[in-house]
Amino acid sequence: MATGEQHPDEPTPDAPAPAADDGRPGSSAAPEGRADEAALTARAGDTLVVQRADGSIHEPNGDGEPTMTLAETMHASRHHEHPGDLEPPQRIALPPVITLLLGIAGGVVAIAGMRQVSSIVAPTFLAVTLLIAVYPLHKALRRVVPSALSALVLVILLYGILASLVAGIALAAAQFATELAKPTYSDTYSDLVDGAIDLLAGFGVTQDQIIDGLNSFDLTSLSGVASSAVDALTGTTSLLLFLLTVIIFLAMDAGGFPRRIDAIHRSRPDVADALVDFGTRVRKYWIVSTIFGIIVAVIDYVALLALGVPLAATFGLLAFITNYIPNVGFVLGLVPPAFIALLDGGLSTMLWVIGIYCVANFVIQSILQPKFTGDAVGINATTAFLSLVFWAFVFGALGALLAIPFTLLVKSLLIDRDPRSRWINQFIASAPDDSSSAQPV
Structure with a gap:
């Protein structure tokens, strides 16, 4: 190796030593006191997410994205979407006949109620x-x-x-x-x-x-x-x-x-x-x-x-x-x-x-x-x-x-x-x- 060259995997003299545990699967056990926090880890695309014991999501890379549940993150990953771009649930439209029948039924009930309190x-x-x-x-x-x-x-x-x-x-x-x-x-x-x-x-x-x-x-x-x-x-x-x-x-x-x-x-x-x-x-x-x-x-x-x-x-x-x-x-x-x-x-x-x-x-x-x-x-x-x-x-x-x-x-x-x-x-x-x-x- 030439003088002055440095292997890409070697740390620079000024850089701190890497942490013993980066929180990823396959790494060493989490430090004591964090086992209840890093309960589950998942990767959605290129974003590392960690589900804590209380159900919330922690993003160690600090990219500022909104916190999501693990199920929502995995759903976004399957559809190649960013977790913050989830569409709201769609309203289910009833058939016109059902809507008409429900309206008539509600009207009949309302009329009967008004007759009872007509006085x-x-x-x-x-x-x-x-x-x-x-x-x-x-x-x-x-x-x-x-x-x-x-x-x-x-x-x-x-x-x-x-x-x-x-x-x-x-x-x-x-x-x-x-x-x-x-x-x-x-x-x-x-x-x-x-x-x-x-x-x-x-x-x-x-x-x-x-x-x-x-x-x-x-x-x-x-x-x-x-x-x-x-x-x-x-x-x-x-x-x-x-x-x-x-x-x-x-x-x-x-x-x-x-x-x-x-x-x-x-x-x-x-x-x-x-x-x-x-x-x-x-x-x-x-x-x-x-x-x-x-x-x-x-x-x-x-x-x-x-x-x-x-x-x-x-x-x-x-x-x-x-x-x-x-x-x-x-x-x-x-x-x-x-x-x-x-x-x-x-x-x-x-x-x-x-x-x-x-x-x-x-x-x-x-x-x-x-x-x-x-x-x-x-x-x-x-x-x-x-x-x-x-x-x-x-x-x-x-x-x-x-x-x-x-x-x-x-x-x-x-x-x-x-x-x-x-x-x-x-x-x-x-x-x-x-x-x-x-x-x-």
Whole structure:
């Protein structure tokens, strides 16, 4: 060997002697105290990894790569990948049929659950929507009076409205039952039945068939139905007390609603925007429905008064209340005055009542009211009717009254908030948006 040359395997004079154990397989035993740390050694590609007793991985070469388990390192080695480049696990997609069936099953369970708690959910939602409707008044009062006094005024106002409506319905039902019990109407009813029998006999219907069909119906039974309605309304004391309690707590918390919405907006802006949109729509719905309900009630009252139909004020109040029920509310407000008009003034008076009610309802609710509501509701007549049937099935009478607000809540949170679901608006909206993501057929 030449002078000055050095064998590659020989250490330089300045280099320290190699360690007795480098931690690789086949080397001498690990130093005392490290046997529990270097429990297992494996080589992944060119990277030396050591699995300690606690399951973590130590990389003696200090290349700075993230610590991994031995199984992940060996998996990366088999696929010729760097240990830090592992792909995340893929989500397993269910077949569309299974997804649809699971969605239907979940919906059925949710509906059954809502029906079980309808006595709590429906009154609470009514209180929430009413508070939303009068919330601008609460904000205005807070500028001039303390927050507690503003909340008290809000509670008195809302409870006064609810108590007046319930008392008005009970009074109307009681007066209707009393009117039907008059003896003069019984004679008129008998004459009408005789005339109907003669008319139907000309079409081949026998008298026995007609009498059998009418035996189960008389004015006494109809009066009993009205009396039962009065009893049911007077039994709503517990409902009113529950509503009063909910309104009190909501009014106490109303001052913090803007801060809560701001807090939600910081983390979930889409949810916050949907809630604000729902509040705006439902407030406009209640206000516009109330204004046009008053207009319809005044027109019906004046018409009934001019025709000499008894209980004109009672039927005007009934028209105002039923105006909140979409589609069928008009029919519910028409049948009682038309029947009384038939008994009191004859067929011609009844036809006049029906004609005036139909014209007023068509002009106001079908032409004028939509122009003022604009996109406040934003659902077509078919959707409104199906919503009425569905929510009445779930929540009963209050569901019929709150059909539109419930639908607005679902629309804002589940359809308008999610861009992937906005195509549904093409089927339920009163004026579909041409700029939506749905493609023309």
